[in-house]
Amino acid sequence: MVMTDVPTKIVYERPKALDPRVTHYCPGCTHGVAHRLVAEVLEEMGETGNTIGVASVGCSVFAYNYFDIDFVEAAHGRAPAMATGIKRVYPDRIVFTYQGDGDLASIGMGEIVGAASRGEGLTVIFINNANYGMTGGQMAPTTLPGQKTTSSPTGRDTKRQGYPIQTAELLSTLEGATYVVRRSLHSSREIRRAKKAIRTAFEVQKHGLGFSLVELLSTCPTNWGMSADEARTWIEENMFDYYPLGDYKVSPAVAELKI
Amino acid sequence: MAKELIKGNTAVAEAALRAGLEAYFGYPITPQTELLEHLSARMPELGRPFVQAESELGAINMVYGAACTGKRVMTSSSSPGVSLMMEGLSYIAGTEVPAVLVDVVRGGPGLGNIAPAQGDYNQIVHGGGHGDYHMIVLAPASVQEAIDLTVLAFDLAEKYRAITAVLLDGSIGQMMEPAELPPMQPLKTEIPDWAVRGTQGGEKRILTSINLDPPAQEVMNLRLMKRWQEIEKNEVRYKGYYLEDAEYIIVGFGTAGRISLSAVRAAREKGIKVGLLRPITVAPFPKEILEELTEQVKAFLVVEMNSGQMLEDVRLVVRGRKPVEFFGRMGGVVPYPDEVTTEIERLIEGPLTTEGHPRDRWLARLAETIG
Numbered sequence: 001m002v003m004t005d006v007p008t009k010i011v012y013e014r015p016k017a018l019d020p021r022v023t024h025y026c027p028g029c030t031h032g033v034a035h036r037l038v039a040e041v042l043e044e045m046g047e048t049g050n051t052i053g054v055a056s057v058g059c060s061v062f063a064y065n066y067f068d069i070d071f072v073e074a075a076h077g078r079a080p081a082m083a084t085g086i087k088r089v090y091p092d093r094i095v096f097t098y099q100g101d102g103d104l105a106s107i108g109m110g111e112i113v114g115a116a117s118r119g120e121g122l123t124v125i126f127i128n129n130a131n132y133g134m135t136g137g138q139m140a141p142t143t144l145p146g147q148k149t150t151s152s153p154t155g156r157d158t159k160r161q162g163y164p165i166q167t168a169e170l171l172s173t174l175e176g177a178t179y180v181v182r183r184s185l186h187s188s189r190e191i192r193r194a195k196k197a198i199r200t201a202f203e204v205q206k207h208g209l210g211f212s213l214v215e216l217l218s219t220c221p222t223n224w225g226m227s228a229d230e231a232r233t234w235i236e237e238n239m240f241d242y243y244p245l246g247d248y249k250v251s252p253a254v255a256e257l258k259i
Numbered sequence: 260m261a262k263e264l265i266k267g268n269t270a271v272a273e274a275a276l277r278a279g280l281e282a283y284f285g286y287p288i289t290p291q292t293e294l295l296e297h298l299s300a301r302m303p304e305l306g307r308p309f310v311q312a313e314s315e316l317g318a319i320n321m322v323y324g325a326a327c328t329g330k331r332v333m334t335s336s337s338s339p340g341v342s343l344m345m346e347g348l349s350y351i352a353g354t355e356v357p358a359v360l361v362d363v364v365r366g367g368p369g370l371g372n373i374a375p376a377q378g379d380y381n382q383i384v385h386g387g388g389h390g391d392y393h394m395i396v397l398a399p400a401s402v403q404e405a406i407d408l409t410v411l412a413f414d415l416a417e418k419y420r421a422i423t424a425v426l427l428d429g430s431i432g433q434m435m436e437p438a439e440l441p442p443m444q445p446l447k448t449e450i451p452d453w454a455v456r457g458t459q460g461g462e463k464r465i466l467t468s469i470n471l472d473p474p475a476q477e478v479m480n481l482r483l484m485k486r487w488q489e490i491e492k493n494e495v496r497y498k499g500y501y502l503e504d505a506e507y508i509i510v511g512f513g514t515a516g517r518i519s520l521s522a523v524r525a526a527r528e529k530g531i532k533v534g535l536l537r538p539i540t541v542a543p544f545p546k547e548i549l550e551e552l553t554e555q556v557k558a559f560l561v562v563e564m565n566s567g568q569m570l571e572d573v574r575l576v577v578r579g580r581k582p583v584e585f586f587g588r589m590g591g592v593v594p595y596p597d598e599v600t601t602e603i604e605r606l607i608e609g610p611l612t613t614e615g616h617p618r619d620r621w622l623a624r625l626a627e628t629i630g
Binding site: 048049050051052054055061064065067068069070071072073074075078081082083084085086088089090093094110111113114117118 | 281282284308310312313314316317318320321322323324325326327328330332346347350354455456457458459460461463464465466467468469
């Protein structure tokens with residue numbers, strides 16, 4: 001064996017803001033990816049010690065176990081209200097919520113609209129995986145027309161069960177929301193774009209520019225009944241039409257942000 | 260400071276602010292709204308957060324978040340709004356963070372009306388939110404007492420990491436009386452260790468009410484119950500009037516207690532040996548003094564602006580050893596002192612019994628007049 005003295009350089013490692021432990025998330029689920037992106041961004045911004053996270057109810061209920069960050073745990077849907085209470089007391093801290101689609105777009109629609117319309121200086125990481133993951137795959141406000149879930153066993157019938165909510169589009173109509181975008185976690189290219197959006201969202205908060213939200217199309221292989229790879233393909237083939245990726249609101253002040 | 264003529268709701272708001280209230284979150288609802296309005300002007304003047312929330316659900320969860328920072332926080336509402344807050348109150352209790360709630364009670368159930376009532380006694384004193392927890396509940400009978408108890412509420416909440424509720428009958432909230440406001444206290448400078456603030460490079464803090472491990476949850480439940488025992492031991496407050504030689508005792512809190520006092524004074528002028536026990540802490544309930552009085556007196560009369568909710572707490576202490584009678588007005592109707600006087604006379608005339616339920620006898624009497 002030939003020893004070389006090529007200098008080593010670490011190009012990729014676990015962010016310190018992410019506690020070194022195994023998560024409870026299912027194999028192939030993109031929660032872990034979203035956690036990592038948040039941790040990387042806060043670390044790169046030097047804000048981990050200055051941040052308070054608000055976990056929600058759903059699969060990410062234990063998100064606080066995985067970040068090396070001060071955290072509180074909200075009641076179902078109420079994370080934006082709880083975050084408002086913290087941010088108003090500590091306007092100089094970074095405060096973010098991490099919410100799923102059942103939490104944010106169903107039971108918590110009042111709280112998210114309230115926070116966005118007031119222009120609360122919060123950042124919201126919004127996971128859209130088209131079902132209620134934690135309770136075992138029921139129909140969510142984001143479940144696609146025709147999509148089978150345990151509470152829409154023959155497929156979501158829009159006549160009886162209505163239509164999915166396009167959260168980013170809806171919140172983008174509010175003046176107080178200054179940065180609202182949708183990204184996807186189904187491919188490495190989109191993950192990189194998602195990270196950039198998360199960075200922008202936190203910078204919006206750091207610069208006091210108002211409410212920011214990043215919607216992340218995410219996989220739920222277990223409840224979708226698919227392999228991890230099939231789930232990623234499913235996002236592209238089924239979710240993109242109803243949930244187009246893009247920037248739904250970028251206020252002029254945000255557009256001028258230099259990162 | 261000199262006394263001034265001030266409305267109950269405004270007085271409570273200003274008292275809270277002077278007690279070092281650092282953040283207020285609320286939602287308008289009659290008959291509480293002046294409290295929120297007063298703070299909407301005063302809090303920004305002092306550079307302190309004030310948020311009119313999107314709902315009472317929003318308000319109580321903003322309080323929950325702000326309470327996790329260890330600062331002095333409160334919300335206020337009235338009966339239907341407080342029903343919406345029950346979820347958040349349970350979470351706050353489960354996370355063991357201090358907060359103050361002012362409930363300006365109105366007639367119910369449902370939308371009911373906006374007149375003064377005490378129908379929320381059970382909701383506030385015996386639960387409301389899910390799970391095993393207690394709130395400290397203070398029931399003032401005047402604007403001055405509302406001011407003093409609001410200041411105390413913050414101290415108790417912080418001392419026991421518990422929710423302290425000021426149970427304000429709509430009448431106390433809406434009434435103007437001469438009262439003296441407390442001096443302006445400086446804001447707290449010390450933040451408790453458990454409060455979130457950002458790790459600043461140190462150990463992270465997690466504040467949550469979830470505990471999936473039943474034995475661990477039970478340990479937490481036991482801690483709450485032990486703390487409640489401490490509260491029961493240390494924090495019982497009541498006011499007794501003419502108790503020393505009393506043969507008959509009226510028990511009433513808040514407005515009902517105050518109105519009963521007028522009737523007691525009138526009866527005393529006639530030489531009737533009647534006294535008044537007015538619980539100030541309806542939780543913890545003043546059991547000890549009631550126990551002592553049970554030995555002493557011939558009978559009790561419980562007067563409430565509800566269907567006899569505190570009556571059950573009185574009966575639990577008296578345990579059938581002495582007759583207990585009940586008189587109540589509901590639906591936002593406030594009793595006149597004369598009505599209580601009539602009840603005192605009925606008590607003395609008898610016949611008295613320890614059989615049956617006082618509520619049944621009261622309802623039977625009511626049937627003769629209002630059907």
